[in-house]
Amino acid sequence: MEKFKTLEIVQKNPNSSVFHLHLNRPSHRNALSPDFFSEFPRALASLDQNPSANVVILYGAGDHFCSGIDLKSLNSIAERALSGDRGRGGEWLRRHIKGLQDAVTAIERCRKPVIAAIHGACIGGGVDIVTACDIRFCTKDAFFSVKEVDLAITADLGTLQxxxxxVGFGNAMELALTGRRLSGQEAKQMGLVSGVFGSKQEMDDAVGFVAEGIASKSPLAVSGTKAVLLRSRDMNLEQGLDYVATWNSSMLLSDDLNETVSAQIQKRKPTFAKL
Structure with a gap:
């Protein structure tokens, strides 16, 4: 398994198809460095291609989930863009931003569901990351902030999209314009997270239970559900229905379907082949 500077992939139970992906710069509150943006899509691609992985849980090592983009990185980006010709600097900056965006979108490209387990701070780029995840949970002491406006920049890695x-357009506008701190409980009320837990251990246990439940289902059905939901988000109803009809015309008649029916008749748990 590949070693990373900013991340760690952990399989806590060798018999489990749930894998943990840790943001692993705890001494920097998991601030996002240039290495992160090159490593994160590689890590997700490796989990996507790993037939033993059915679900990914995304954690932050240490006391916080993610404090946003590393300010040293931000300074170096600004210096690079401002050196020399303004037009060429702007063209380079646009390509660079698109590359950073692509690293976050790697979460959506991963066929396996990615569950964010958030504790402590989730700021700026951290919000970009968790909004790209499929399910989110947090501790009661977690807090969120779309902080970019306080750095005199417009959030550009996916939060605004x-x-x-x-959480709804009005809530998103208010959070993005004020940059205020959103508590874990308010995040639950807005629908940003699906559950709030009293401690990190409680969250870990609950998220692990949810992940194992998803991992026990047909991997074809799970990956298809993720793919269709993401595609339908950007389609009207008729287009979305057409897309899922096309998807299922290819994927529906699988061994997983036969196994599910047999298991229900025989009153046992189904077992599915790896994806």
Missing amino acids: RLPSI
Whole structure:
């Protein structure tokens, strides 16, 4: 398994198809460095291609989930963009931002569901990451902030595009314009997270239970559900229905379907082949 500077992939139970992906710069509150943006899509691609992995849980090592983009990185980006010709600097900056965006979108490209387990701070780039995840949970002491406006920049890695469909347009606008701190409980009320837990251990146990439940289901059905939901988000109803009809015309008649029917008749748990 590949070793990373900013991340760690952990399989806590060798018999489990749930894998943990840790943001692993705890001394920097998991601030996002240039290494992160090159390593994160590689880590997710490796989990996507790993037939033993059915579900990914995303954690932050240490006391916080993620404090946002590393400010040293931000300074170096600004210096690079401002050196020399303004037009060429702007063209380079656009390509660079697109590359950073692509690293976050790798969460959606991963066929396996990615569950964010959030504790402590989830700020700026951290919000970009969790809004790209499929399910989110947090501890009661977690807090969120779309902080970019306080750095005199416009959030550009996905929060402004994904957050409105999660918490509603009005809530997203208010959070993005004020940059205020959103508590874990308020995040639950807004629908940003599916559950809030009293401690990190409680969250870990609950998220592990949810992940194992998803991992026990047909991997074809799970990956298809994720793919269709993400595609339908950007389609009207008729287009979405057409897309899922096409998807299921290819995927529906599988060994997983036969196994599910047999297991129900025989009153046993189904077992599925790896994806």
